[in-house]
Amino acid sequence: MQSLAPSKRLLTIHHIEFYVSNALQKISIKKNHCNIYFNIIKASYWYCMNFGFRRFAIKENEQWRSIAIRNGNIVFIFTTCKEYDEDFVKHIATHGDSIKNIAFVVDDINATVEQIVGAGGFLEKPVEIISDEYGSIKVTMIDSPECDVSHSLLDPKTYNGFFLPKFESFGDSSELLETLYDYCKDFQKKLCFITIFNLKCSENLMPNFRQEISITSIDHFVMGFPMNSSHSASAFYHRIFDLQEIWSADGSIFNSNSSAMKISLLANNTKTIQIGLVEPIPKTLRVRSQIQEFLDYNSGAGVQHVAFLVEDITETAERMKYRGVKFVDIPYEYYEDLQERLANSSVKITESFEKGFGDGNVKALYSAVEKSQEKRGTLIKEL
The missing domain is CATH 3.10.180.10 (2,3-Dihydroxybiphenyl 1,2-Dioxygenase, domain 1)
Structure with missing residues (x-):
């Protein structure tokens, strides 16, 4: 097969999207007749707590909710369906919470699609333009005959927003940690905090927990x-x-x-x-x-x-271990x-x-x- 021209090649990974059955979970912490309720973004928070990701964007409508987190150049999107969707239900019933889509950046989506179709590729949906006040992107999705993981192709050259059209800025996940820790003033409450987030028991919990985990x-x-x-x-x-x-x-x-x-x-x-x-x-x-x-x-x-x-695997692994990651x-x-x-x-x-x-x-x-x-x-x- 003749190689693609440079402008038609895949450039990089834009994001990885998970389908998850429960994106939001409300946790109630009760102590001395005081109730504090926190919306815990269950699926995405596991990566935030353990691997140092931070939530930064959300997209929501009547049927779908997508939350984006990032660390370095990595972006994960966690998507859940609030109403019935056949494809979503089938994926969750078959695979459970798992990766559904790996999105690639291309330089010229029309030329790339032409080459892919010519090579026998199948488009799950035609090229479409998604816009908001910051510009537009061209996007399509390629179906894989070998498994249920799809590949989006994104051409973002004409988009000047902070992420993708329709996404809105979402609060930093570290805010919740600070609020929770302020609540956990005594040791018994601190144990509750540690149990929720699967952290090591330490009197120096927050100073060490505030150490960033840098992933390239x-x-x-x-x-x-x-x-x-x-x-x-x-x-x-x-x-x-x-x-x-x-x-x-x-x-x-x-x-x-x-x-x-x-x-x-x-x-x-x-x-x-x-x-x-x-x-x-x-x-x-x-x-x-x-x-x-x-x-x-x-x-x-x-x-x-x-x-x-990562830049320093020893330091990164130690910080992840402290947060509860098991290697x-x-x-x-x-x-x-x-x-x-x-x-x-x-x-x-x-x-x-x-x-x-x-x-x-x-x-x-x-x-x-x-x-x-x-x-x-x-x-x-x-x-």
């Missing part, structure tokens, strides 16, 4: 597919979006005594968009690999994880293997880890998650 951008996202279907997904992303395969590995590299997986990484020419495609390779009937566990949980293909790019333990065997590899390597460590993706890094993560499966009791299937 989305490094990549990974989509899980059933066995023998990731190849067709790769062909789709290459044919429709001109993404090129820059790295791949099969089950001979990523495997354990129990399971294995196949993986390929596709990217645009600037690597501002990187998509990993994985599928399980079963070794025994009794073992459920981590990829298969995701597919079972998600009831089919979908986005398995989104990877954040997967890296098996000790990885460090033994690392020492052996470095002993026979002339490459500097800084160079070896700059690439992000690599056989050793991904294999270590694969082993770590499998250890986590063993602890949770989900690795061995009941017959």
Whole structure:
């Protein structure tokens, strides 16, 4: 296939949209006959509390409510339906709260759509212009035949607003934290605060909690597919979006005594968009690999994880841990293997880890998650 002209390529990820069943939840805190009610934005607040995102925009009408949060160059939108919508109900019933749409920025949407349709792509809806007092954007949506995750294409060149048309500025989520903490003056109330937000119990809670968590951008996202279907997904992303395969590995590299997986990484020419495609390779009937566990949980293909790019991974991880994020333990065997590899390597460590993706890094993560499966009791299937 002939490569797209530069103006027709995907430029970057604009936002990721989740469909969630309950965007708003009212929590009542009662103490000494005093009632304080807070509207907790349930789905979005988990990311705000744990990963340092901040809400900044909202769009709402009689049927839909969408709340946008951001950290660095990452924007997540959480959308819920207030009235019946067949597509929304089907997605929630099948997959639960999960990613529905990953939106890409393009430079010339008309030329891009022409190329996509010519390559056999299907538009969920035609190109439309969405406007408000700050200008307009052109948008369309591409249907994926491989899973229920869609891709919006946005051409925002003629829009001068702070985000997207129809969205209004929404208060900073840190305001709620300050209000809640002011209420929690004594230790018993503080315990209530800690319990609600799954934080570590500490007398120095708010000073540490006020420390920002800085995330630069989305490094990549990974989509899980059933066995023998990731190849067709790769062909789709290459044919429709001109993404090129820059790295791949099969089950001979990523495997354990129990399971294995196949993986390929596709990217645009600037690597501002990187998509990993994985599928399980079963070794025994009794073992459920981590990829298969995701597919079972998600009831089919979908986005398995989104990877954040950060400047200081050690400091960022510590701050996330303080807020309640639980990280997967890296098996000790990885460090033994690392020492052996470095002993026979002339490459500097800084160079070896700059690439992000690599056989050793991904294999270590694969082993770590499998250890986590063993602890949770989900690795061995009941017959």
